[in-house]
Amino acid sequence: xxxxxxxxxxxxxxxxxxxxxxxxxxxxxxxxxxxxxxxxxxxxxxxxxxxxxxxxxxxxxxxxxxxxxxxxxxxxxxxxxxxxxxxxxxxxxxxxxxxxxxxxxxxxxxxxxxxxxxxxxxxxxxxxxxxxxxxxxxxxxxxxxxxxxxxxxxxxxxxxxxxxxxxxxxxxxxxxxxxxxxxxxxxxxxxxxxxxxxxxxxxxxxxxxxxxxxxxxxxxxxxxxxxxxxxxxxxxxxxxxxxxxxxxxxxxxxxxxxxxxxxxxxxxxxxxxxxxxxxxxxxxxxxxxxxxxxxxxxxxxxxxxxxxxxxxxxxxxxxxxxxxxxxxxxxxxxxxxxxxxxxxxxxxxxxxxxxxxxxxxxxxxxxxxxxxxxxxxxxxxxxxxxxxxxxxxxxxxxxxxxxxxxxxxxxxxxxxxxxxxxxxxxxxxxxxxxxxxxxxxxxxxxxxxxxxxxxxxxxxxxxxxxxxxxxxxx
Ligand SMILES: Cc1cc2nc3c(=O)[nH]c(=O)nc-3n(C[C@H](O)[C@H](O)[C@H](O)COP(=O)(O)OP(=O)(O)OC[C@H]3O[C@@H](n4cnc5c(N)ncnc54)[C@H](O)[C@@H]3O)c2cc1C
Numbered sequence: 001x002x003x004x005x006x007x008x009x010x011x012x013x014x015x016x017x018x019x020x021x022x023x024x025x026x027x028x029x030x031x032x033x034x035x036x037x038x039x040x041x042x043x044x045x046x047x048x049x050x051x052x053x054x055x056x057x058x059x060x061x062x063x064x065x066x067x068x069x070x071x072x073x074x075x076x077x078x079x080x081x082x083x084x085x086x087x088x089x090x091x092x093x094x095x096x097x098x099x100x101x102x103x104x105x106x107x108x109x110x111x112x113x114x115x116x117x118x119x120x121x122x123x124x125x126x127x128x129x130x131x132x133x134x135x136x137x138x139x140x141x142x143x144x145x146x147x148x149x150x151x152x153x154x155x156x157x158x159x160x161x162x163x164x165x166x167x168x169x170x171x172x173x174x175x176x177x178x179x180x181x182x183x184x185x186x187x188x189x190x191x192x193x194x195x196x197x198x199x200x201x202x203x204x205x206x207x208x209x210x211x212x213x214x215x216x217x218x219x220x221x222x223x224x225x226x227x228x229x230x231x232x233x234x235x236x237x238x239x240x241x242x243x244x245x246x247x248x249x250x251x252x253x254x255x256x257x258x259x260x261x262x263x264x265x266x267x268x269x270x271x272x273x274x275x276x277x278x279x280x281x282x283x284x285x286x287x288x289x290x291x292x293x294x295x296x297x298x299x300x301x302x303x304x305x306x307x308x309x310x311x312x313x314x315x316x317x318x319x320x321x322x323x324x325x326x327x328x329x330x331x332x333x334x335x336x337x338x339x340x341x342x343x344x345x346x347x348x349x350x351x352x353x354x355x356x357x358x359x360x361x362x363x364x365x366x367x368x369x370x371x372x373x374x375x376x377x378x379x380x381x382x383x384x385x386x387x388x389x390x391x392x393x394x395x396x397x398x399x400x401x402x403x404x405x406x407x408x409x410x411x412x413x414x415x416x417x418x419x420x421x422x423x424x425x426x427x428x429x430x431x432x433x434x435x436x437x438x439x440x441x442x443x444x445x446x447x448x449x450x451x452x453x454x455x456x457x458x459x460x461x462x463x464x465x466x467x468x469x470x471x472x473x474x
Contacts, residue, residue: 014054023066027057034205042078043470046327048089052098059103061209067099079464083147086337087332087430090464114215120149128314133163137218138170144318152201154427159253162369164216165285168199169374175210179461197452200380202465205456224282228305228340231275240300250369254281258352258362266307331394331406334428335420336386344419351412356404359395382442383423426466
């Protein structure tokens with residue numbers, strides 16, 4: 001930590017003493033802090049190697065209030081970092097002040113009331129570990145390192161969603177620091193309009209320092225895991241998966257993943273490193289019920305890779321971690337689908353076959369269930385009637401190859417366009433323009449979000465997000 005005025009070779013100076021005087025008590029890192037600064041500014045997507053003038057590592061809501069006041073007084077642009085998983089690079093910035101919430105790690109589980117209070121720096125791995133000590137969970141990320149904060153504010157799609165809804169649907173209240181320094185609680189009864197907007201409107205209205213969630217009984221051991229086939233079996237595997245999931249009970253979570261088989265001991269040598277298609281599935285009842293109900297997926301076509309069976313919920317939540325290390329280059333698209341016809345399945349298989357990087361992945365998963373139970377107007381999120389959604393992840397390491405891999409993602413998006421419908425996929429999008437944001441929310445919700453923005457952030461201080469532009473900016 002440095003307590004002097006630091007000239008940043010990246011841009012304007014950040015007056016560290018003035019940040020302290022504003023009441024910021026947490027650690028402050030500048031480029032002078034070499035290794036610690038570099039570690040703190042690194043985000044998941046290796047395409048964003050940005051150099052903030054300073055990183056203010058908040059430990060309390062008071063730190064957030066102080067950092068926001070300081071940034072506004074000194075006209076520093078800001079970025080807010082929680083889990084650092086924004087694939088669009090929103091949570092980092094060149095030259096401005098990065099407010100890093102990761103030191104805010106508080107977690108309180110109320111096992112009787114089945115509620116959790118978590119601070120903004122908590123990841124889903126940390127959340128699940130704490131809640132599972134009581135056999136409880138809420139819908140969380142499909143990777144342990146994703147932040148609770150950005151995930152929930154943008155929707156929060158996870159394996160539990162068909163039974164328990166999105167993370168945003170399980171949010172009971174949020175503590176929010178607004179740009180003018182107010183600390184508010186938003187819930188169905190306090191600032192309900194703000195609460196409506198926080199569930200899908202991202203970080204547009206302030207910094208959420210604490211989230212309160214509803215919890216559900218899950219596990220601790222469930223039946224789940226993965227089966228995998230060589231890619232040439234994709235047509236039959238996809239159709240079987242689609243037909244099974246169409247009528248599957250909401251206690252079943254599942255997704256179809258097009259990937260290259262990892263060089264893991266459980267993969268036969270002839271499949272390692274080869275194009276494959278996998279089904280990842282779980283059941284939220286007893287292990288015996290899960291084995292029985294999942295049998296049609298588990299046993300279909302004698303899969304050459306079968307790692308499905310009793311598994312602790314926390315291990316299931318971490319199952320895709322090893323295949324997704326941080327630091328690689330990522331360019332993503334995701335869309336909701338109104339139906340998964342045979343033509344759509346074939347188009348999806350063709351897109352996966354034309355992937356330009358072996359690290360790239362395509363995922364198809366069913367919507368519906370508890371997500372569709374929530375009325376369309378209850379939150380800012382749109383598209384709850386979608387029956388399927390897909391993700392197309394371009395992933396590679398060499399910057400010289402950017403164009404070809406980005407081109408593949410964009411071409412796949414176009415190829416699948418006939419079956420897509422608009423709605424809540426913004427959390428998974430790499431570059432999102434104003435038109436796409438308006439279209440995703442729909443005109444009526446967008447206007448409602450603009451009214452909230454005008455009330456809570458008329459100067460657009462919080463703009464490194466899926467930005468709702470205030471009226472004054474139009
Ligand atoms: C590897 C990987 C796996 C993923 N898996 C899933 C998944 O299973 N399901 C899913 O729905 N999404 C998933 N996502 C997408 C993810 O939900 C979004 O990228 C989300 O925004 C990440 O939240 P974060 O806190 O980690 O990110 P950050 O990059 O820290 O923040 C993301 C955005 O939220 C804002 N923000 C963060 N914290 C706050 C706060 N406390 N108050 C106000 N604004 C804030 C940031 O400014 C930024 O605009 C995944 C992303 C990655 C990279």
